Amino acid sequence: NGSDSKYKWSIHVEVRLQPRATARFETIRNRVDLWLKSFDRINLFSTLSGWEDVPELASSVEKIATSESPCQMQSLPLDEMILHIHIYQPSDGDAYEEFSNNSGGREDGDDTMAASVTELPNRNWEGLWDSLIYESDVKTKLLDYIHATLVLSDAGVDFNLVSWNRVVLLHGPPGTGKTSLCRALAQKLSIRLSERYSHGRLLEINSHSLFSKWFSESGKLVQRLFTNITELADEEEAFLVVLIDEVESLTAARAGAMAGTEPSDGLRVVNALLTQLDKLKHRKNVLIMSTSNLVKAIDGAFVDRADIVQYIDLPPREAVYEILRSCLVEMASKGILIGVAVPPLQKALMYERTAPTGQRTVGIMTTSDPHERSKLVGLRLLGLATQCRVQEMSGRALRRLPVLALARYIGIGKIPDSSEGKHTANADAWFDGME
Numbered sequence: 461n462g463s464d465s466k467y468k469w470s471i472h473v474e475v476r477l478q479p480r481a482t483a484r485f486e487t488i489r490n491r492v493d494l495w496l497k498s499f500d501r502i503n504l505f506s507t508l509s510g511w512e513d514v515p516e517l518a519s520s521v522e523k524i525a526t527s528e529s530p531c532q533m534q535s536l537p538l539d540e541m542i543l544h545i546h547i548y549q550p551s552d553g554d555a556y557e558e559f560s561n562n563s564g565g566r567e568d569g570d571d572t573m574a575a576s577v578t579e580l581p582n583r584n585w586e587g588l589w590d591s592l593i594y595e596s597d598v599k600t601k602l603l604d605y606i607h608a609t610l611v612l613s614d615a616g617v618d619f620n621l622v623s624w625n626r627v628v629l630l631h632g633p634p635g636t637g638k639t640s641l642c643r644a645l646a647q648k649l650s651i652r653l654s655e656r657y658s659h660g661r662l663l664e665i666n667s668h669s670l671f672s673k674w675f676s677e678s679g680k681l682v683q684r685l686f687t688n689i690t691e692l693a694d695e696e697e698a699f700l701v702v703l704i705d706e707v708e709s710l711t712a713a714r715a716g717a718m719a720g721t722e723p724s725d726g727l728r729v730v731n732a733l734l735t736q737l738d739k740l741k742h743r744k745n746v747l748i749m750s751t752s753n754l755v756k757a758i759d760g761a762f763v764d765r766a767d768i769v770q771y772i773d774l775p776p777r778e779a780v781y782e783i784l785r786s787c788l789v790e791m792a793s794k795g796i797l798i799g800v801a802v803p804p805l806q807k808a809l810m811y812e813r814t815a816p817t818g819q820r821t822v823g824i825m826t827t828s829d830p831h832e833r834s835k836l837v838g839l840r841l842l843g844l845a846t847q848c849r850v851q852e853m854s855g856r857a858l859r860r861l862p863v864l865a866l867a868r869y870i871g872i873g874k875i876p877d878s879s880e881g882k883h884t885a886n887a888d889a890w891f892d893g894m895e
């Protein structure tokens with residue numbers, strides 16, 4: 461309750477610095493704090509502007525945004541919030557490969573990569589967190605939980621009394637954004653924890669290549685990988701997230717071994733993995749995230765180690781709408797889609813409630829009133845979202861849909877006269893293509 465004066469909302473403000481800014485984080489934090497305190501109210505979950513007029517900020521800052529908050533209000537008075545200002549300067553570098561398997565004396569030149577490392581926060585993953593859309597508050601729930609465990613270990617809580625394993629498992633159908641969510645979470649945590657850790661790293665283990673390809677060797681490979689992880693974790697001022705993708709391919713082996721269908725090497729690998737995981741749980745700067753498309757295929761001992769086992773479902777109709785809307789908005793901003801403003805979900809739902817049933821939504825471009833046009837776009841997109849939901853489309857398939865629509869449009873070979881030869885399509889053509 462925002463009006464209860466005894467309680468205040470915890471509001472996170474993320475301040476991104478320019479790539480070459482050299483100002484001290486502390487200086488910027490104080491300056492941003494001062495600037496924010498010059499307002500009576502602050503908008504939540506939005507990109508703030510006006511800092512450009514403060515010279516110290518203008519020379520170093522690139523973006524200031526208030527991030528998601530449990531508070532549902534659009535804005536809050538300053539005296540009802542506690543501000544947490546996070547300053548970060550994302551690194552530009554791409555992931556580099558680590559621990560490739562060519563050091564094991566193999567001569568066939570095959571150097572399967574077992575893992576890659578990305579510096580955090582990373583510029584490539586800016587915006588990823590916001591682009592992932594789920595029905596429930598999955599994202600904040602995960603973030604809060606992980607945050608809580610970090611607070612506990614920071615406080616030095618006795619591990620024998622309150623314990624956790626720092627292992628998170630996301631599972632669900634393919635293409636529902638699990639891997640992306642892990643990366644986005646890692647990015648988010650590295651921003652949130654920037655006061656505590658000077659930098660972060662994400663180490664991604666490709667279970668498939670680690671395991672299937674080097675079957676007989678992978679026991680050793682797991683050991684070696686974890687030796688390297690331990691080295692990374694030794695750097696205590698760095699926060700390390702280890703992502704084990706498709707973890708079922710690692711752990712299914714043990715079940716196979718027990719059923720006598722696989723050589724016992726599989727068993728060794730999984731045992732090695734579990735032992736190594738247990739060693740990592742005392743490291744307070746390490747978090748292990750794993751994903752799986754098939755939770756049934758995962759070793760029970762692994763699932764048991766996960767503090768959070770979160771099911772990630774196919775996007776519901778509302779999330780489908782938002783995913784497609786973000787695609788359309790991006791294409792409109794790049795000039796590939798013309799003549800539409802796609803309304804936000806809440807607005808579209810309102811149109812839907814008040815629209816006479818069976819209202820025609822084709823012929824968007826024949827309406828010249830922009831408001832009416834936007835309404836028709838919203839209704840048609842809701843209709844499309846329903847169809848996608850019925851067909852159980854994944855987030856990945858949805859993000860591909862506009863590409864297919866454009867391909868179809870290009871295939872027709874007709875380019876509007878007004879577009880100077882550029883491939884732009886109007887809203888009707890887009891919807892025809894996508895449907």
Ligand code: ADP
Pocket residue numbers: 591592593594633634635636637638639640641751775779783854855856857859
């Ligand atoms: P998974 O690991 O579950 O197979 P990925 O993380 O590889 O899925 O997701 C593939 C792509 O699909 C992502 O890059 C993202 O653009 C898109 N996507 C999937 N689910 C969603 C979602 N819920 N909201 C937005 N985009 C999504």
